[in-house]
Amino acid sequence: MALAPLKEIPEWWELCERYRYDIYAFAVEALGVEPTWQQELLFESIAFDGSRTSVASGHGCFGKGTLIKLANGDFIPVERINLNHKILAADGKTELEVIKTVTGYQEMYRFEYESGKAHTFNKSHILCLIALYDGNGWSKGDKIELLVSQYLNLKPENREQFASYRLIDGEHKPLKITSVVELGEGKYYGFVLDPDPFFLGEDDLVLHNTGKTASAGIVALWHLLFFDESIMMFTAPQIGQLKKQVWKEISINLARLKQGPLAWLADYVGYQSELVYIKGYKEKWYVFAKTAPKHQPTNLAGNHGDNYMVWVDEASGVDDAVLDVAFGALTHEDNRAVMTSQPTRNAGMFYETHHKLSHRAGGVWIALTFNGEESPLVSKQSLEEQRQKYGSREDAQYKIRVLGEFPDLSDEFLITKRQTEEMYVGASIFEDHQFGYVITVDVGGGVGRDDSVIVVSKVWGESQWGERARRVEVVDIPLCKNRDDILELFAKINELLLQYPNANLVVDDNGAGKGLGQYLKKQGIFYVPVYWGSQCFSNDNRKEFTNKRSLAYVGLARAIASGRFKMKTKKHNVKIKDQLIHVPYRFDDFARYKILSKDEMKRMGIKSPDLGDAFAFLFLENVHYTEAYETVNVTDDTPEGREQAERKSRFNALRDAAEKDNDQSSGTDQ
Structure with a gap:
């Protein structure tokens, strides 16, 4: 039997009156979803006619080692989850697909249960709780989701009313929380699931995953269902990934709609890979996704209407010319626009919507900042790991990725003068550290600008952060001169390899260094080549650094800031300090660190940091050390x-x- 046109059904107009300006009510009543307080704020800002909403946010999840139950019944640590895994839903039956993984840093907390088990969450993680008894407006058995930060702020008597819950014999049974232990900052791991955010962890405890695109899916369905002949466009720099996630969220919510009191309304929604639409109005009532490159912004042109809406994801990375075209189509007073992004740069339209174009400054954009530390979707353990990874809450990348704050680039250089002074005080490697020696070589061009440098260092640790974060003590700089004599360099390297037991050799094998590399190979001397203009090896590092050079210098800067990099020689100390305090950095459109190239530095009047390069080599991914079998008697010419x-x-x-x-x-x- 053919469906009657939707606009001819009186009940539909009644639903429009009920939900057109109340997204929260639609989510709760029609979809059975309990939005977080952050989602509620977002829904309220979008709902009114002509709204303009801009959201800067971070995100988070679980601590390392948290066990997640796979669909086959096995358990796997959260940090090993990838897109090929199937997760077991909270009903103990449904398979959930992993459609995205995320990591970050934030304050972490360990939740201990009466069963003797424990889970580690970050401050912004969503807890799945159940009421143990009636009171305070709750009935026994009510299920709620709270941020860890919200739970910690509850009065003791309110905390006691709620427990976590786990799946036992097909039913959800309470599991009391006996204590919460603050762990400090740490790294979190998380993932986005389809079609449900609820899944099982260790001891079959019900857990909640991160849900960055959940709000987009709810809003898309709301706008489609309750605004006649509406059109909604999603756009982003990486449209394929966004579309996959949003389309899955729409699919999830359609399934929920079919199970609720408005099941009949779901029959009117057509779902295709390129289009979600109202049946009978496919050509003029739909949701679609499209992108445009910088040089072709007009690709987004051509859509208008009384009920038109644009949603831009990762907006900080979208060129202003593209945004101008996208928002230029909002010609009707009721048209809506939403931008969401991590705040990766202090320029561009997305930045301005949180500053001079924001409602606080008299503009039209409602600017929302969603702190990952306060998100119910981010675990404390995850946040703690983030702090360890980035070194502190003051790290620019932590502010972008977790706090949802724009980077403060008032100081455009990576390392401060005070930090370079502190490098010469104290030690970073102690008696219990089984260190090794690494010799790093940066070959100058020999044309009056670059120095050839050889540095000898004690090295311990192989991680970027945590208990085994790399520690370095520079014990000697046996060569630093403006010459590229290959034979002289080789002679000094050969001498050092004999002097320092088990020393590993690292050589800049680009440009001027290529000749030295070839000579070393002819002499049968193994070394690790440096090609640091190329991308990082690990996927996690590719998400944070534009190339190996950026990874190495940021690793050096964080080691200096945390006291893990020390100078045990005063040789060339004036030159070293001057070079290190003039390492300029930026963030690209994906919130990744970018150390300016030497050509860019030259245009700024900054000389090549050859000593700094030799230090930074020690923080590359493939630079390892072999434990020294004896200690070399090295003169310490520091004041101490x-x-x-x-x-x-x-x-x-x-x-x-x-x-x-x-x-x-x-x-x-x-």
């Missing part, structure tokens, strides 16, 4: 080292004098 040597000299003199007196006394006695 000289003072210690003077003390030792005075002690030795006193000891020799005492021994001489004893010898004389013994001779007299005889």
Whole structure:
């Protein structure tokens, strides 16, 4: 039987009156979804006619080691989850598809249960809770979702009313939370699931995943269903990934709609790979996705209407010319626009919607900032891991990816003068560290600008953060001169390899360094080549750094800031400090660190940081060390080292004098 045209059904007009300006009610009543407080704010800002909403946000999830139950019944640590895994839903039956993985850093908390088990979440993680008894407006058995931060702010009596819950014999049974332990900052891991955000962890505890696109799916269906002949366009720099996620969210919510009181309304929705539409109005009532490159912004032109809406994801990375075309189509007073993104740069239209174009400054854009530390979708453990990874909450990338704040580039250089002074104080490698030696070589061009540099360092640790984060002590700089004599460099390298046991050699094998590399190979000397203009090896690092050079310099900067990089020689200290405090950086459109190229630095009047390069090599992905089987007697010419040597000299003199007196006394006695 053919469907009657939707606009001819009186009940539909009644639903429009009920839900057209209340997305929250639609989500709860029609879809059975309980939105988070952040989603509620977003829904309220979008609902009114002519709305303009801009959201800057971070995200998060679970701590490392959190066990997730796969559809086959096996458990796997959350950090190993990938797009090929199937996760078991909270009903213990349904398979969930992983459509995206995420990582970050935030404050972490360990939740301990009466069963003796525990889970680690970040501050913004969503807890799945059940009421144990009636009271405070809740009935026994009510299920709610709360952020960890919200749970921690509850009064003790309110906390006691709720417990986590797990799946036992097909039913959800309460599991009391006995204690919450603050762990500090750490890295989180998470994922986006289809078609349900609820799944099982260790002990069959019901957990909730991150849901960045969940709001987009709800809003898309709401706009499609309750605005006649409406059109909604999604756009993003990487439209394929966005479309896959949003279309899945629409599919999820359509399934929910079919199970609820408005099941009949779902029959009017047509779902195709390129279009979601109202049946009978396919040509003029639909949701679609489209993108446009910088040089062809007019690709987005051509759509208009009384009920037109544009949603731009990762808006900070969309060229302003493209945004101008997209928003130029909003010619009717009721048209709506939404932009969502991590705040990757302090320029462009997305940035301005949070500043001079925002409602706070008298503009039309409602600017919302969703702090990952406050999101119910981000676990505390995840946030703690993020803080460890980025070094502190003050790290620019932490602010972008977790706090949802725009980067503060008032200081355009990576390392401060004070930090370079602190490099010469104290130690970073101690007796319990089984270190190795690494010799790094940066070959100059020999044309009056670049120096050839050889640096010898003690190295321990192989991680970028955490307990085994790399530690370095530079013990000697045996060569730093404006020459590229390959034979001289080879002779010095050969001498050092004999002097330092088990030392690993790292050589810049680009440009001027290629000749040295070829000579080393002819002599049968193994070395690790550096090609740091290329992309990073690991996928996680590719998401954070534009290339290996950026990874290496940021690793060096974080090590200096945290006291893991120390100078045990005063050689060239003035030049070293000057080079390190003039390493300029930026963020690209994907919130990744970018260290400016040497040509860009030259245009800024900054000389090539050859010593800095040799230090940064130590923080590349493929630079390892072999434990030294003996310690080399290296002179420490820092102030502390000289003072210690003077003390030792005075002690030795006193000891020799005492021994001489004893010898004389013994001779007299005889």
